[in-house]
Amino acid sequence: MGDKNDGLGLSLSLGYATQRNHHQQPSLKLNLMPLASQNKHKKPSWTDLFQSPDRTCDTRLFQRGLDMNRVPAAVADYDDETGVSSPNSTLSSFSGKRSERKQIGEETEAERASCSRGSDDEDGGDASRKKLRLSKEQSSVLEENFKEHNTLNPYVVVLWLQKEKLALAKQLNLRPRQVEVWFQNRRARTKLKQTEVDCEYLKRFCENLTEENRRLLKEVQELRALKLSPQLYMHMNPPTTLTMCPSCKRVVSSASSSSAAVVSSALAPIASNPQPQRPVPINPWAATPIHHRTFDAPASSS
DNA sequence: CTAAGTAAACATATTACGTCA
DNA sequence: CCTGACGTAATATGTTTACTT
Structure with missing residues (x-):
C-alpha cells in the first residue's frame, strides 16, 4: 500500500509502518544464521536470518493439539533452542500463504474448540471460532509494549516483531498470532480514534x-x-x-x-x-x- | 537483467463473541 | 432472564515490498 511508508503521519507514528525495510538491515542476527543459507555474494536476507528451516514447525505444533491461548513449551523451546525467530513464527499457526493459513486455521479451529485458555472454558465441541477475552494483565502488558514500540525506529521494531513478540506471547500465555492480531487491532483502534479527533479538530477549525x-x-x-x-x-x-x-x-x-x-x-x-x-x-x-x-x-x- | 512466484507484514472491512446496562 | 449496544478478538481479503528462482 502506498501509505505503508508514510505511516508516520496521521496514522499514528506507528513504527511498524516502515518495517518493510527490514530486509535491509538484519545484521544483528548474523550469528544465528545457518551457514548453509548464507550467500557470500550478497547481504544476508532477513529471510535467511530468521526463516525457520522447517516452515511447518508451528503447524506441526498446533497439529499436536495445543491450548489456543497457551504458548506451548515447544514453541518457546524451539525459539530458545535455535535462537531463530522465524518470521513465520510470528504468524504462528496461521503462517504461510493465505490459502494455507486458512487451511491451517481450519485445522486448528477444531482443536481450539477443544482447547481453552484457562480452566473455565471447557465446553469445547463448538467448531466455530472462540473469542477469548484477554485478561487485564495481558491487555496492560500489551498496551505497554504498544506504547513502547510504536515509535521506535523500524530496525528496532523489526527485532521486536521477530523476537519479542514471541517472548511477549510466552509471557502472557498467548499465541504469537494473538499478539499479532492484538497489535493489528490496536493500530486500527488508534487510527480510528485519531481520525475522530482530527475530524473534530477540523470541525472546530x-x-x-x-x-x-x-x-x-x-x-x-x-x-x-x-x-x-x-x-x-x-x-x-x-x-x-x-x-x-x-x-x-x-x-x-x-x-x-x-x-x-x-x-x-x-x-x-x-x-x-x-x-x-x-x-x-x-x-x-x-x-x-x-x-x-x-x-x-x-x-x-x- | 528481467519476470514470475513466494513470503511476510500490513491496512481495512467484517464477523462473532463477551460484557454490561 | 432477555435484549440491544458496545468493545474487541478473530478472520478475510487485498496490497506492497523484498527476496528467490
Whole structure:
C-alpha cells in the first residue's frame, strides 16, 4: 500500500509502518544464521536470518493439539533452542500463504474448540471460532509494549516483531498470532480514534474560520462607514485585530484587543487609501499550531 | 537483467463473541 | 432472564515490498 511508508503521519507514528525495510538491515542476527543459507555474494536476507528451516514447525505444533491461548513449551523451546525467530513464527499457526493459513486455521479451529485458555472454558465441541477475552494483565502488558514500540525506529521494531513478540506471547500465555492480531487491532483502534479527533479538530477549525470571516466582514463594513465620516474615526476603538510580526512577517490574528499603537499604524494607510491594503492571505494552517496528539489506550470496557 | 512466484507484514472491512446496562 | 449496544478478538481479503528462482 502506498501509505505503508508514510505511516508516520496521521496514522499514528506507528513504527511498524516502515518495517518493510527490514530486509535491509538484519545484521544483528548474523550469528544465528545457518551457514548453509548464507550467500557470500550478497547481504544476508532477513529471510535467511530468521526463516525457520522447517516452515511447518508451528503447524506441526498446533497439529499436536495445543491450548489456543497457551504458548506451548515447544514453541518457546524451539525459539530458545535455535535462537531463530522465524518470521513465520510470528504468524504462528496461521503462517504461510493465505490459502494455507486458512487451511491451517481450519485445522486448528477444531482443536481450539477443544482447547481453552484457562480452566473455565471447557465446553469445547463448538467448531466455530472462540473469542477469548484477554485478561487485564495481558491487555496492560500489551498496551505497554504498544506504547513502547510504536515509535521506535523500524530496525528496532523489526527485532521486536521477530523476537519479542514471541517472548511477549510466552509471557502472557498467548499465541504469537494473538499478539499479532492484538497489535493489528490496536493500530486500527488508534487510527480510528485519531481520525475522530482530527475530524473534530477540523470541525472546530472550520467553525472558527466562519466566525473569523463573519467578524472581518463586519470590520470591513465598519471601515467603509468610517471612510464616509473620517472625523469619527479618531475617536473609535481600533477595529482591526490583525497584527504583523516584524521579524517573521507573519500576520497574527488575535481575537482580543490589539495594541492600540500597532492597530493605529496598521489602520493609517487604510484610512488614507481608498483601496485598503489587506494583508496577504496566509495559510490558516501555517498560523495554527497543530498539537501532535498522543493517544492513550481507549478506555477498556472490560 | 528481467519476470514470475513466494513470503511476510500490513491496512481495512467484517464477523462473532463477551460484557454490561 | 432477555435484549440491544458496545468493545474487541478473530478472520478475510487485498496490497506492497523484498527476496528467490
